[in-house]
Every structure is written in structure tokens, then in C-alpha cells.
Amino acid sequence: MIHGLTQLTYLAAAALFILSLRWLSHPKTARRGVGAGVGGMALAILGTLFAPEIINFSWIAIAALVGIVIGVPLSWVPLTAVPQRTALSHAFGGLAAGLVGTAKYMIWFQHGELTKFRTGAIVLEIILGYLTFTGSLMAAGKLQEIVPTRPITYPNQNVFNLGLLAIAIGAGVYLTIDPYLPWAFGLIILLSLAFGVLLILPIGGADMPTVISLLNSYAGLSAVAMGFVLENKLLITAGALDGSSGLILSIIMCRAMNRSFTNVLFGAFGQVQAVTAAGEAKTAKSATPQDVAELLTTADRVVVVPGYGMAVAQAQHRVRELYDQLTKRGVDVRFAIHPVAGRMPGHMNVLLAEAEIPYDALVEMDDINPDLAQTDVALVVGANDVVNPAARHDKNSPIFGMPIIDVDKAKSVIAIKRSMNPGFAGIDNELYYLDHTLMAFGDAKQVLTDVVKALSDEGTGH
């Protein structure tokens, strides 16, 4: 069907895609990986354009141009907006799969060529494609804060949502048995679109890393389903690579929160636990930027724990200035990265890399935790739940069991925070009330600017 040359380009493209991901294993070879990916993509597109089925190139050219015009500016977004961009691109991926599935159904319907196998594969493709489309749009909206980031819940939500999905799947099975039923096809599309929206409504911002990874996986699987529809092994391969990547990331994210998929998707985190021990009056010690600067200069080892607050305040460049000031004085500064800090996997690493902090100063949670007892100052910048000691011992805490960065074990702790309001999940953080914790209140960027200023003033004073 597809002639030899095209198949040869597909074969080469599949190999290049695998190499591309392989080279991503280390920052040193990673950019070569992008090159391999681009090469594979270019080969596959060229090979396809040679296919004899293609009669008219004008629509393809116009559409490709539109894609370039949208795509280039989308790659310029500030790195704090990368989670939104990623969610948006999952939406585009889902949309493409859904539309191609719809078009293939229409074409084969016209020609009377719908087999059970083709219809079944199309049903899978459009369910995954359209639910990824609307679900990812919702996720992007929440990340951009166009849609409220708080979980939106209503009674019997899970029963209702799963009911919709069950009807869609039921209609899909029915359609597979009897493919010539356009109404069933339309119903599946509508239900999948609706299910995508409803699936994301109850999910809160803190769960976004897992949800983005899951949607990534769905987008990949929808490409796999498209591969089965079009009997194209390159699509199956590339989709499977994307699907397994998304799945691995989701598993890592879930483990880092000690939660299961079902709990993330159907648990409506952040809504259930509004109760905190309000009885005991606890006091936190507050500190001025000058106090912070002073404490930091007396330290030998400092560990900085960044969180979503750093991204919101765009404070990564101030963090870098602080890093420079301190390393200049011979202080050992490292960064402790929790897997779910931020709004997508690896979010903090990218922000700190943007601020030109060398990547060998970024240390994963499991590697840094043993060192915290020997750390003089742990500086928490906009992180909250990932440093809450309640996760270790308080069985009533909703985050009990979640692995955390043990900042409370450091000799002293400084937490930069806008106010004493509990974080996203609405959980009180006992870290702030410890004897050796100092709170520096204010916008992370402003506080750090003042700290850096205090440090440099002192530096010139000598």
C-alpha cells in the first residue's frame, strides 16, 4: 500500500526517535537528542509527501504554515508558563488524533469500507483524542488561572463522570459491532469531549504534575490508536514512546505524593480537609531580610528548597544572585528538588537552569535528605507541603506518608512565605512553628532582593 521509499523513511524515523530519547539521558548529550528528533520528523514528513494517495498539496501547505505561525511564538513563552504550554500541546495532539479518526470514519463510511477492526480502532482513537483535547484545555486553563484552580466538586461527581465514560464506551462497543451508525459515532464524540472537561474540574493545582503526565500518556496512546486505524507502524512506535513516557512520569509523580492514580483523579485533593487543629495558639518567629542575610553568612552549608511560590513570584533570578553572593563567601549552596515541586515534572530544574544555576548544584530529594542534619540553614522559597514534617508522623494529616524534604532536621530553617495562610491544599504546616524556624514574610522576589542587598552592602562594608 505504502511504497518502499516511504516505509524506509518511516523505519529510519522510528530509529531516530528512539535515539532521540536515549540521548536525553544526560544533559551533555541531550541537545543531540533534539537533532535526532527533528531529523526523524523531517524524514517521516518527506516520506509521506511522496505517498501516491496525496493529490492536493495546497491545503497541507497552508495548514503547515498556520502550524508554524502558531508554534514558533508558543516556543517563546516564559519558562514559568511551560506547564500551560505543555498542557496546550497535549490538547493539540488529542485534537489531531480525534479529527483524523473522525475523517477516516467519514471516508470509510462513504466507501462502505468500515470493518469491525477499523471501527474499533477509530472508537479508541476518538475517545482518547477528544477527551485529551478538552481535558488538556481545562488543565491549561487552570494553570493559566483562566479557570478556577481550586477543585470544583458536586455531589455524585465520580458516579456521574464514570457513567458518561461508560456510556461512551458502551456506544463504542455497539458501533464496533454495527459500524454504520452515525448517531452513535456523534454521541461518542460528544461524550468524550464532555468527559475530558469533567475529569479535570475536580483536580487542584497541586495535582497538576500527575495530571499533565497522565494527559501526556493519553495523547501518546491516541497516536497509537491512530496508528492502528491507519495501519502505520511509525505512529504506533512514536505513540508508544510518548505513552510510556507519560506513564512513567505519572508513576513517579504519584509515588512522590504517596497517592494512587485513582486517588489523584477521583480524590479531589484540597477539598476534603479544611479542618486544622485551631485550638492551640501557635506562634511563628518572623525575621527581617537583614536577619536572614546575617544567618546565611554565618552558615557553611545551605540547602535551598524551591517550590511553586518561587515560580509564581518569578524569583529564580534572585535565587541565583543569592547563590552567587553565598558561594563567593565560600558557603556551600545546594538545591533540594522535590519531584512534585511546581506544576509539572522537572519544573524547578528548568527554572533554576534558566537562572544559570549549574545543574550539578540541583540535588534530588532522596540524595539530599541524609545531608540535611549537617546543614546549617535550610532556606525554603515558596515550597510548603513538600517540607511539612506532618507527612512523617501525623496519621491524620492528608499528606501523611508523602515523602518530604527533611528541612526540619537542619540546624535552622528560614521559610519565605507571603503570609501564614495555609498552602494550596489547605494544610497547616507545623514547620513554621518550630523553635529553629524563622519566617521571612513577603513576596519571594522582594524578600530575596532585600536579602541579596543586605549581603552585598555587608560585602562592600568590609
Place this chain on the structure above:
Amino acid sequence: MAELDLWSMLFVFMLATFVGFQVIQNVSRLLHTPLMSLTNAISAIAIVGAILVAGEEESTATTILGAVAVAASMTNIVSGFLITDRMLKMFRERERKP
């Protein structure tokens, strides 16, 4: 014939999933954000299917569906590869003191 194809496709799917698991487990956690944007660009290989639908001239409706799918995939290819490269350029090692 069709049945044989189904089985070979399932084989490809199974093998590619295992390769994916192996390769991606080796990706440094530092690079998980670029990983996601790169796999995203790669899975925009869906453009291959979209091109076929858009170029077949079956009907106006399917041509439009295909063209929109080409545009969506192209957006992912262009922005995905560009932003991955932009991010990767930022990862630098500590300068070793002489």
C-alpha cells in the same frame, strides 16, 4: 491478511512500549520537563496521518478536518522541538575552577 496485520501491529506496540520504558527510565530527573516537550513533539508524528487525510481530496469536510489536524500537529512539532532545545541550552555544569 488483515488479521496478520493486527498481530504485527500489536507486536510493534508491545516492543515499542518496552523500549520506551527502558529508555525513559534512564532519562535524568533534571530533564523531565524537556522530556515531556520532546515526547510531545515526537508524538506529533500524527501529522503523517493528517497529511494523508488532508491530501486525499475525499470530500471538503474530510479535507478540512485533515488540514486542521495538520495545523495542530505542526504547532506541536515546531513549538515542541524549539522549546525543548531552548530549555536544554540552559542546563550548564558548574564552572570548574582552574
